[in-house]
Amino acid sequence: MYAxxxxxxxxxxxxxxxxxxxxxxxxxxxxxxxxxxxxxxxGYRKTLIRQIGQHAHSEIVGQLPEGNWIxxxxxxxxxxxxxxxxQDEAGHGLYLYCAAETLGVSRDELMELLHRGKxxxxxxxxxxxxTWADMGAVGWLVDGAAIMNQVPLQRTSFGPYSRxxxxxxxxxxxxxxxxxxxxxxxxxxxxxxxxxxxxxLNRLWYPSLMMFGPSxxxxxxxxxxxxxxxxxxxxxxxxxKFVDQTVPQAEYLGLTIPxxxxxxxxxxxxxDFSEPDWSxxxxxxxxxxxxxxxxxxxxxxxxxxxxxxxxGLVAHAEKAAARKAPLAAE
Amino acid sequence: MSxxxxxxxxxxxxxxxxxxxxxxxxxxxxxxxxxxxxxxVYTRRNEGVSIWxxxxxxxxxxxxxxxxxxxxxANSKVYRHPTFYDIPEEVGHM
Numbered sequence: 001m002y003a004x005x006x007x008x009x010x011x012x013x014x015x016x017x018x019x020x021x022x023x024x025x026x027x028x029x030x031x032x033x034x035x036x037x038x039x040x041x042x043g044y045r046k047t048l049i050r051q052i053g054q055h056a057h058s059e060i061v062g063q064l065p066e067g068n069w070i071x072x073x074x075x076x077x078x079x080x081x082x083x084x085x086x087q088d089e090a091g092h093g094l095y096l097y098c099a100a101e102t103l104g105v106s107r108d109e110l111m112e113l114l115h116r117g118k119x120x121x122x123x124x125x126x127x128x129x130x131t132w133a134d135m136g137a138v139g140w141l142v143d144g145a146a147i148m149n150q151v152p153l154q155r156t157s158f159g160p161y162s163r164x165x166x167x168x169x170x171x172x173x174x175x176x177x178x179x180x181x182x183x184x185x186x187x188x189x190x191x192x193x194x195x196x197x198x199x200x201l202n203r204l205w206y207p208s209l210m211m212f213g214p215s216x217x218x219x220x221x222x223x224x225x226x227x228x229x230x231x232x233x234x235x236x237x238x239x240x241k242f243v244d245q246t247v248p249q250a251e252y253l254g255l256t257i258p259x260x261x262x263x264x265x266x267x268x269x270x271x272d273f274s275e276p277d278w279s280x281x282x283x284x285x286x287x288x289x290x291x292x293x294x295x296x297x298x299x300x301x302x303x304x305x306x307x308x309x310x311x312g313l314v315a316h317a318e319k320a321a322a323r324k325a326p327l328a329a330e
Numbered sequence: 331m332s333x334x335x336x337x338x339x340x341x342x343x344x345x346x347x348x349x350x351x352x353x354x355x356x357x358x359x360x361x362x363x364x365x366x367x368x369x370x371v372y373t374r375r376n377e378g379v380s381i382w383x384x385x386x387x388x389x390x391x392x393x394x395x396x397x398x399x400x401x402x403x404a405n406s407k408v409y410r411h412p413t414f415y416d417i418p419e420e421v422g423h424m
Contacts, residue, residue, distance in 0.1 A: 038394040084374075091371050098355045101337070107357060108334045167354075171375070310359075314333050317360035 002058040002122045002146055004213045004285070006051045011223035028229055033159040036102035044228055048158055049103050050119070051230060053110045056096035057121040061295050063089045065129040066138060074132060081178050082135060088175065092168045099160040115300045123281060126289030127207050130200075133186050133193075137200035139179015141208040141246065147172050148242050149212070152232035161230070180249065187253045194254070201250065202258045206276040212239040214278060244270045337386040338364040340371075342378035350382050358383075 014022060021041050027034065034040055063086045070086065073079035097107040113119040124142055129135065150172065154165045186197040213235040216222065225231035243262075250257050261274045283289070335357040341350035353372045358364035364383040373381070392400060408414050417424050 035394065037391065087370075087374065091374065094356060094371050095354060098337075101355075106334055164354075310335065311333070313359035313363065314335065317363075320360065 002055045028157045034157050035159045045103050049105050052096050052100040052161055054120055056093045057114045059089045059093035061121040061125045064295055064298055068129050069135050085175050088171050095164040099164040102160045123284045124207050124211050126284050126291045128291050131196050133196040133200035136179050136182030137204045139175050140183055141204050143175040145208050145211045145242050148238050157229035183253055198255050201255050205258050209276045210281045240270050243273050247271055335359050338383045339386050340368045341382040343380040
């Protein structure tokens with residue numbers, strides 16, 4: 001999802017656990033929340049830092065594809081809406097960095113790891129947003145997929161992560177609905193506008209399915225994360241749920257999901273659908289997607305260009321504090 | 331690497347006259363900026379009418395291992411709750 005391919009060392013069996021680890025697992029099984037200063041296995045802490053950090057980076061990098069259209073929104077109202085959405089993403093990134101920081105890593109350290117390519121963000125943001133219809137499709141599909149993952153994470157075992165998720169979910173529904181509203185407008189417009197909407201769906205459908213991560217049979221690292229309740233559903237469960245929810249929404253728009261194999265399966269009560277091209281997914285994760293260089297480059301540039309400003313504010317704060325307490329300095 | 335902005339804990343009072351409530355934390359160079367940032371990060375949808383910010387370093391927290399000695403004594407004192415007392419119905423609401 002927003003955190004894909006977060007690796008752990010594999011599931012520990014009860015007999016392999018130390019007494020502390022067993023007590024910890026029992027607390028999680030009872031549904032207790034783990035809070036920052038409490039004892040936790042090192043693997044739990046590390047996995048969470050990677051997962052929450054990656055999630056936070058995704059929110060921040062996720063501003064870029066939509067930021068691309070703020071100055072070109074078709075109306076003032078759409079511009080205001082898009083600005084509010086992108087501002088929310090910044091906020092969501094900040095909630096998540098704070099949650100990660102309670103685990104003993106600093107936000108600047110996480111930023112640095114992102115900038116050096118040592119931490120990832122969601123593969124979806126390495127695709128370009130070529131037309132205004134993409135603003136509709138991103139809200140509808142990308143935020144829709146994110147919600148699918150984030151709603152169960154509200155019940156995750158780590159208190160600060162759970163609380164950040166609750167706050168984010170409250171705000172996220174607006175993101176998906178504004179996207180779908182853009183799609184409705186485009187689909188009710190001229191044939192050219194509807195064709196733009198179809199084109200956006202065609203390009204973003206499979207990358208959206210990839211957001212949930214590889215198929216369960218290929219993600220060997222899920223079991224431990226699920227035992228720790230930092231992953232609540234398997235990748236395939238969530239992907240299925242997403243497809244089942246999205247197909248009727250596409251039908252309402254009069255759009256066609258770009259999958260000839262898509263078919264209702266009465267027996268399982270869900271749609272059968274084609275898997276995305278996983279070699280493309282791994283290629284994008286490895287840094288070879290259409291926009292990887294642009295996205296990371298834009299983040300590094302923003303960080304470097306802002307350095308003088310961040311430092312200036314610190315210098316100002318220090319001077320002001322010194323003026324306030326001149327005697328303390330002596 | 332240059333100095334990281336300090337961390338602040340943010341408390342917000344909602345619309346209905348309740349206590350300020352902890353909502354999260356953020357980084358800012360000073361208190362004034364912390365309030366400005368808290369406005370943008372934590373009150374984008376009218377969540378509050380007042381903001382407090384406190385340097386995180388200024389907070390002293392109870393230790394998780396003290397949970398027992400701190401909070402268990404209250405467990406046995408059921409007589410502190412009104413439901414401990416049986417009041418006859420004839421007496422009316424009390």
